[in-house]
Amino acid sequence: MATTATISISSDIASGFGGISETMTLTQAGNLVDIDSTTGFQIRKLSADSVVDLVTMANELVEPKDSVAAKIYIRNIGYKGVIDKSVGVTIGVNAEPIGKLYGGDWMVMPLTCIDADDITATPATDDTVVIEYVMFYEEA
Amino acid sequence: MATTTAAVTLTSDLLSDNMSVSASTTCMKAGTTADGLDQMEYGYLDLPTGDEYDLIATTPTATKASKLYLKNHSTDETYYIAVTQNAQAIGKLYGGDWMFIPADFHDAAGDIAITASGGTNKICYALFHEGTVLVTT
Numbered sequence: 001m002a003t004t005a006t007i008s009i010s011s012d013i014a015s016g017f018g019g020i021s022e023t024m025t026l027t028q029a030g031n032l033v034d035i036d037s038t039t040g041f042q043i044r045k046l047s048a049d050s051v052v053d054l055v056t057m058a059n060e061l062v063e064p065k066d067s068v069a070a071k072i073y074i075r076n077i078g079y080k081g082v083i084d085k086s087v088g089v090t091i092g093v094n095a096e097p098i099g100k101l102y103g104g105d106w107m108v109m110p111l112t113c114i115d116a117d118d119i120t121a122t123p124a125t126d127d128t129v130v131i132e133y134v135m136f137y138e139e140a
Numbered sequence: 141m142a143t144t145t146a147a148v149t150l151t152s153d154l155l156s157d158n159m160s161v162s163a164s165t166t167c168m169k170a171g172t173t174a175d176g177l178d179q180m181e182y183g184y185l186d187l188p189t190g191d192e193y194d195l196i197a198t199t200p201t202a203t204k205a206s207k208l209y210l211k212n213h214s215t216d217e218t219y220y221i222a223v224t225q226n227a228q229a230i231g232k233l234y235g236g237d238w239m240f241i242p243a244d245f246h247d248a249a250g251d252i253a254i255t256a257s258g259g260t261n262k263i264c265y266a267l268f269h270e271g272t273v274l275v276t277t
Contacts, residue, residue, distance in 0.1 A: 011144035096228035099242030110231025
């Protein structure tokens with residue numbers, strides 16, 4: 001086994017769209033060796049509409065290697081079983097907003113892991129919301 | 141209501157016990173619980189090396205919701221595409237890698253741009269969104 005991620009997308013927006021189903025094995029940059037480090041699975045409870053670091057690259061105990069094949073999974077899981085799809089949390093990289101995760105939404109994206117490129121979260125309101133995430137990366 | 145569902149399953153043996161996470165979401169218009177995204181673009185392209193290209197030419201506004209899927213279909217694991225948003229580097233997708241993000245096309249400069257390395261990369265993308273209108277010629 002290794003680290004794998006499978007995505008399945010279905011949609012009835014356009015007739016004839018057959019959907020997407022793809023699996024990737026997370027490997028190190030430029031080869032087929034399995035990725036070797038992770039932050040582990042974590043959750044972060046947010047209760048203010050201010051920006052926080054989900055991942056501070058310079059603070060990782062196992063230093064990530066820069067500009068290779070890191071990936072992160074992030075999901076807005078609501079709070080105490082209540083998932084509000086009308087409000088969201090903006091996920092950013094180095095102060096650049098990537099996009100907003102509404103209740104239940106998830107994302108998987110590559111990362112540079114450069115020290116400046118911290119992963120941030122900014123809730124739209126001060127209602128409590130929980131973010132779950134896990135980062136996979138190469139050890140420097 | 142149009143319905144677009146995106147699901148992911150993550151598995152890993154990097155921890156002392158195997159990790160498995162599954163999640164699914166229905167992609168809704170911004171700020172609503174009752175109306176799904178109703179527009180989409182879907183394409184498969186060759187991406188030559190040498191220049192940076194805007195992947196998405198249109199620019200939905202910040203008040204709209206978008207979800208972007210992008211996969212590098214190159215079979216050579218040394219090939220990659222570098223992805224940026226508004227000139228901020230996001231990361232690299234090597235051959236076989238995919239990403240799925242709630243793209244925030246918050247201003248005219250917020251487009252997703254991609255640059256190929258190693259050789260001509262083959263990419264597949266799908267943008268699920270709302271509120272885009274055609275530009276008159």
